[in-house]
Amino acid sequence: MSDTLSSSPTLVSAAMLAIGDELLSGRTKDKNIGHLADLLTxxxxxxxxxxxxxxEEDAVVEALNALRARYDYVFTSGGIGPTHDDITADAVSKAFEVPCIHDPEAMRLLAEMYERREMEFTEARQRMARMPQGATHIANPVSTAPGFVIGNVHVMAGVPQVFQAMMDNVLPTLKSGSKVLSRAIACPYGEGDIGTPLAAVQKAHPETSIGSYPKYDGKRFSTELVVRARDPQVLDAAAQAVADMIANIDGTRIADNPTADA
Amino acid sequence: MSDTLSSSPTLVSAAMLAIGDELLSGRTKDKNIGHLADLLTxxxxxxxxxxxxxxEEDAVVEALNALRARYDYVFTSGGIGPTHDDITADAVSKAFEVPCIHDPEAMRLLAEMYERREMEFTEARQRMARMPQGATHIANPVSTAPGFVIGNVHVMAGVPQVFQAMMDNVLPTLKSGSKVLSRAIACPYGEGDIGTPLAAVQKAHPETSIGSYPKYDGKRFSTELVVRARDPQVLDAAAQAVADMIANIDGTRIADNPTADA
Structure with a gap:
């Protein structure tokens, strides 16, 4: 009866599966996880x-089946190029128990592109048209070969410029959750100085999630405190409580002891 | 009977579990995964x-139990600081079904350090001495609060400088596998130009793992080919075959078509 009761926020969850030996050997430092995290937030x-x-097909199939059953969306990166080690299309098909086919529309797009460029549409390049039967395309404005969507799984390239271009096309198609609002508050003290009062603030503001992120500049620790909530008023109240907490800490004993907390 | 039969190489496997809301929100871009990957390779x-x-305790427990059962080593980062959101010690204890205690030796180390610095050893700071009963320490030269080892799980801080310092102490304690040798070969062509012959090279050299990593500089694709093997002669033979393959490609039709492959 009260108009102050808001409806429950929509929660939309996601997972990412990054595929590639080169990420696990250290040869390539992943850039797609952080980018996707920023976009989804x-x-x-x-x-x-x-x-x-x-x-490895088994590893991809197992991870994909675990993640797609649990979360609203799964986003994958990597393994959809033309070489023998690009096994993502086969693995995704196997996970969904459908044939992996040379998609006719993808074949047409790629054939046209290579003809326009007077390049041979090799068997290897034709691999880039392969996807699970029934999948729909994710357009690739950088290099034509499409990503694809099947069920709740979005399959994209590992090259960051292509991954990002594909995600720009995917984002408008996703149902959005209630956006999580956040407020970052710089704290000049290490976590050991604020842990106890910060836990009290978190307890007093249960509808928020308060994160504490230590920073170390080579000489001293400080902390970035981040308050998150879906309701702006709830966020304001908790952020104010955090700021008050920081103001009430006696910093005089701390300043000379820079490296005490991890 | 033949002395050309070498013993099987020792295979040592590992997984990493990075723990932290901030990695999933995009606020922090992970630096520990790539560092660990380099060290392990x-x-x-x-x-x-x-x-x-x-x-989240349940998420950590589930992932840790899945990984520690499957791989020789598990390395974790994050969640061992003094604040309320640092739940790694509790989660690891729960996964191993042992009590999470204030470790006496860690309490002594931390108490001494804070006394030396004339800082209060707060309840929050005492949280950093918590670990599963029976765990052994990983020394932390940066900020004293130790990481710990229990079973095949190595628990370390998320702050990269501390994670790296802890890993420097962990590495000498690990059994090493047969080192994987690798050779990187720059290839001026995109994956579509080399996919078919490269697959043939891989097939002819089954004891190697040949990776193909597309690069895109904003204008054109090239490829880095990486041959990996445990035997140096096997590596040499496969690397030579890859180089020969590149030399045999007719590049004249390719140079004007920079962005064709993803």
Whole structure:
């Protein structure tokens, strides 16, 4: 009866599966996880889990089936190029128990592109048209070969520029969650100085999630405190409580002891 | 009877579990996964899987139990600081079904350090001495609060400088696998130009793992080919075959078509 009762926020969850031996050997430092995390946070979608697995069919199938059953969306990166170690299309098909086919529309797009460029549409390049039967395309404005969507799984390239271009096309198609609002509050003290009062603030503001992120500049620790909530008033109240907490700490004993907390 | 039969190489496998809401929100871009991957590759240990999960006990327990049963080693980062959202020690204890205690030796180390610095050893700071009963320490030269080892699980801080310092102490304690040798070969062509012959090279050299990593500089694709093997002669033969393959490609039709392959 009260108009102050708001409806429950929409929670939309997601996972990422990054595929590639090169990520696990250290040869390539992943850039897609952080990019996806930023995009999903802006869209109010909770990235709950990330896995990185090798270019091995069993590993991809198992991880994909675990993640797609549990979360609203799964986003994959890597393994959809033209070489023998690109096994993502086969693995995704196997996970969904459908044939992996040379998609006719993808074949047409690629054939046209290679003809326009007077390049041979080799058997290897034709591999880039393969996807699970029934999948729909994710357009690739950088290099034509499409990603694809099947069920709640979005399959994209591992090259960051292509991954990002594909995600720009995917984002408008996703249902957004209630956006999580956040407020970052710089704290000049290490976590050991604020842990106890901060826990009290968190307890007093149960509808928020308060994160504490230690920073170390080589000489001293400080902390970035981040208050998150879906309701702006709830956020304001908790952020104010955090700021008050910081103001009430006696910093005089701390300043000379820079490296005490991890 | 033949002395040309070599013993089977020692295979040592590992997984990483990175713990922290901030990695999933995009606020922090992980630096520990790539560092660990580099170190393990140098040590001949195969990093087979990485997971990133939130600061939620159930998520940590489930991932840890899955990974520690499957791989020789598990390395974790994050969640061992003094604040309320640092739940790794509790979660690891729960996974191993042992009590999470204030470790006496860690309490002594921390108490001494804070006394030396004339800082209060607060309840929050005492949280950093918590670990599963029976765990052994990983020394922390940066900020004293130790990481710990229980079973095959190595629990370390998330702050990269501390994670790296802890790993420097962990590495000499690990059994090394047969080191995987690798040879990187720059290839000026995109994957579509080399996919078919490269697959033939891989097939002809089954004891190697040949990876193909597309690069895109904003204008054109090229490829880095990486041959990996445990036997140096096997590596040499496969690397030579890859170089020959590149030399035999007719590049004249390719140079004007820079962005054709993903």
């Amino acid at each position: 802006l869209s109010g979608i909770d990235l709950k889990e990330v896995r990185i697995v090798a270019d | 140098l040590s001949g240990i195969d990093l087979k899987e990485v997971r990133i999960v939130a600061d």
